[in-house]
Amino acid sequence: MSNVPDTTTKVKFIDDFTKLDTAGIQWVINPWDELSLTRALELKDDPSSGIQTVTVAHVGLISAEPTIRKALAIGADDAIRINAEPADAYFVAAQLANVLKSEPYDLILCGIESSDFNGSTVGGMLAEFLEYPSVSSVSSVKIENGQIIITREIDGGKEIVTVPTPVVAIVQKGIAKEPRIAAMRGIMMARTKPLKVVEPVAVEPLTEVQRYEMPKPRAVCKFVDPENPKQLIELLQNEAKII
Amino acid sequence: MSVLIFVENWDGKFKKLSFELVSYGAKLAEMLKTEIVVLSVGKVENTELEKLGKYGAVRIISAVNDKINVFDGQAYSAIIAGFAALEDAKIVLLSNNTTGKAIAPRLSVKLKAGLGSGVSKLPLSTSPFTVFKKVYSGNAFSNLIIKSDVKILTLAQNSSEVIETENKGVVTTVPIEWNPETVKTRVNEVQKQTGKILLTDAEIVVSGGRGMKSADNWGPMVELAELLGAATACSRPVSDEGWRPHEEHTGQTGKIIAPNLYIAIGISGATQHLAGVSSSKYIVAINTDKDAPIFAAAQYGIIGDASKVLPKLVEAVKDIKGK
Ligand SMILES: Cc1cc2nc3c(=O)[nH]c(=O)nc-3n(C[C@H](O)[C@H](O)[C@H](O)COP(=O)(O)OP(=O)(O)OC[C@H]3O[C@@H](n4cnc5c(N)ncnc54)[C@H](O)[C@@H]3O)c2cc1C
Numbered sequence: 297m298s299n300v301p302d303t304t305t306k307v308k309f310i311d312d313f314t315k316l317d318t319a320g321i322q323w324v325i326n327p328w329d330e331l332s333l334t335r336a337l338e339l340k341d342d343p344s345s346g347i348q349t350v351t352v353a354h355v356g357l358i359s360a361e362p363t364i365r366k367a368l369a370i371g372a373d374d375a376i377r378i379n380a381e382p383a384d385a386y387f388v389a390a391q392l393a394n395v396l397k398s399e400p401y402d403l404i405l406c407g408i409e410s411s412d413f414n415g416s417t418v419g420g421m422l423a424e425f426l427e428y429p430s431v432s433s434v435s436s437v438k439i440e441n442g443q444i445i446i447t448r449e450i451d452g453g454k455e456i457v458t459v460p461t462p463v464v465a466i467v468q469k470g471i472a473k474e475p476r477i478a479a480m481r482g483i484m485m486a487r488t489k490p491l492k493v494v495e496p497v498a499v500e501p502l503t504e505v506q507r508y509e510m511p512k513p514r515a516v517c518k519f520v521d522p523e524n525p526k527q528l529i530e531l532l533q534n535e536a537k538i539i
Numbered sequence: 540m541s542v543l544i545f546v547e548n549w550d551g552k553f554k555k556l557s558f559e560l561v562s563y564g565a566k567l568a569e570m571l572k573t574e575i576v577v578l579s580v581g582k583v584e585n586t587e588l589e590k591l592g593k594y595g596a597v598r599i600i601s602a603v604n605d606k607i608n609v610f611d612g613q614a615y616s617a618i619i620a621g622f623a624a625l626e627d628a629k630i631v632l633l634s635n636n637t638t639g640k641a642i643a644p645r646l647s648v649k650l651k652a653g654l655g656s657g658v659s660k661l662p663l664s665t666s667p668f669t670v671f672k673k674v675y676s677g678n679a680f681s682n683l684i685i686k687s688d689v690k691i692l693t694l695a696q697n698s699s700e701v702i703e704t705e706n707k708g709v710v711t712t713v714p715i716e717w718n719p720e721t722v723k724t725r726v727n728e729v730q731k732q733t734g735k736i737l738l739t740d741a742e743i744v745v746s747g748g749r750g751m752k753s754a755d756n757w758g759p760m761v762e763l764a765e766l767l768g769a770a771t772a773c774s775r776p777v778s779d780e781g782w783r784p785h786e787e788h789t790g791q792t793g794k795i796i797a798p799n800l801y802i803a804i805g806i807s808g809a810t811q812h813l814a815g816v817s818s819s820k821y822i823v824a825i826n827t828d829k830d831a832p833i834f835a836a837a838q839y840g841i842i843g844d845a846s847k848v849l850p851k852l853v854e855a856v857k858d859i860k861g862k
Contacts, residue, residue: 469792470785
């Protein structure tokens with residue numbers, strides 16, 4: 297799971313647009329990862345799934361621990377934090393793979409993207425490092441008779457596929473309805489749940505953000521008389537030239 | 540040295556996005572003073588493959604095996620990595636659609652090649668190799684340096700022009716290995732809806748939000764979409780309520796689209812909604828609230844009640860199209 301600014305944050309940058317201004321930012325579990333966690337817990341709730349533990353793994357510094365504790369409060373059994381600044385997607389996937397190589401899991405759920413870097417990359421990279429199969433655009437994961445049954449979205453439809461474990465499922469809309477929220481009991485229990493800190497291995501990142509830019513403001517909105525929407529169609533035809 | 544472009548096919552056919560990809564690749568190759576090689580995997584007729592030539596493909600490799608019957612990210616990335624090595628590709632280019640997103644990260648690890656995903660324009664510089672990409676769900680952009688010798692780029696859909704050239708492509712058919720025993724993904728069932736314009740492919744999208752008030756009010760919107768040859772979309776609460784199907788949900792947690800024209804009707808313009816549509820070339824908003832944030836993202840707006848404005852809009856389009 298990734299630790300990201302709350303999705304309503306108005307991002308700002310400092311140091312000549314090279315760093316995110318973290319002042320006042322509320323950090324949250326990446327929305328996709330929150331849904332992955334929810335689905336994992338739903339599966340575990342059903343004894344026939346055979347799932348016994350749900351672990352969350354994160355690459356980041358100690359400052360991310362409140363977010364990890366939140367995942368434990370929601371219901372994860374334990375957590376792994378790889379103690380490194382997440383330099384790029386390749387670095388993060390390599391660190392995760394290094395840990396998961398010696399502690400194999402049957403089903404690895406990754407969100408389609410993180411709401412900060414929008415890369416859609418870590419899940420696929422992790423699968424490749426581990427040489428596991430991966431299924432992308434996953435909108436449903438079920439377990440029936442020990443078999444993992446995955447629905448993936450394809451252009452204009454869906455495919456229901458099976459894949460042997462271990463497998464990485466890269467999940468998107470549909471995987472769970474609403475993110476599960478932490479109950480008081482969960483918050484109390486989270487404090488004592490195991491959170492293992494692992495030191496990183498040496499990995500050279502392949503990419504680096506040189507600087508950030510803010511989006512260009514859009515042209516000021518031109519308003520059209522609601523009684524005469526024909527004018528809008530004319531503008532779209534003659535001015536914007538798009539219809 | 541070359542730029543290798545992977546083009547996907549849909550039942551043996553290419554789409555506009557394939558031509559965008561080849562056009563972009565041709566410009567990229569020009570920038571790097573190298574040539575492009577286009578790779579297609581699976582059965583595609585030569586007449587279809589030759590179409591890619593028109594957009595600047597010089598060499599087109601058609602990798603075939605009759606046994607290929609499923610999309611498997613692991614198997615496809617192995618095939619593409621093989622050709623990348625063979626062609627000494629310095630850049631591998633894919634679409635940032637579902638297939639590209641499934642393959643590119645695996646390829647990145649296989650080739651130890653840095654990945655710039657969802658790029659929307661040509662590199663800002665070739666040394667250091669720097670690409671421009673969306674971050675923070677469209678609230679900012681980054682200049683991302685890719686440091687590795689080999690690089691992988693995925694191109695955002697509808698971000699690049701289709702450019703026709705005088706060029707003619709030469710197709711080479713190459714048989715490849717495909718062992719059904721070792722391919723891990725098994726398809727049990729396919730559910731396809733046909734005849735609808737795909738939201739991710741559509742050049743015009745008409746979208747409704749909670750301001751549409753109920754599931755019963757969608758008639759004029761669907762009619763407007765049909766008249767414009769547009770796809771229909773909606774905000775998240777609308778699909779959550781079951782007013783419209785889930786496939787239409789756009790935004791951060793739904794589909795991310797970049798049509799030429801996005802018409803938002805009764806949508807407030809929450810950041811999470813804009814995250815999915817802010818790359819649209821033009822946004823039109825229809826909303827009763829003049830202070831709705833959607834107007835700050837729109838170039839054209841109508842302050843008014845959707846139930847009154849929509850029927851008039853439909854008539855206006857009929858009028859103009861009739862002429
Ligand atoms: C983690 C997270 C992820 C999210 N992801 C998404 C996402 O992917 N997509 C998404 O859409 N939302 C998403 N949301 C929800 C988002 O925050 C907003 O709640 C949602 O977009 C609002 O939808 P809306 O604009 O349809 O409804 P509202 O915000 O209720 O807006 C309705 C609008 O209709 C206008 N209106 C009312 N009556 C009329 C009328 N008669 N005629 C014309 N206009 C009228 C109102 O003025 C208002 O502006 C997400 C939220 C979170 C927390």
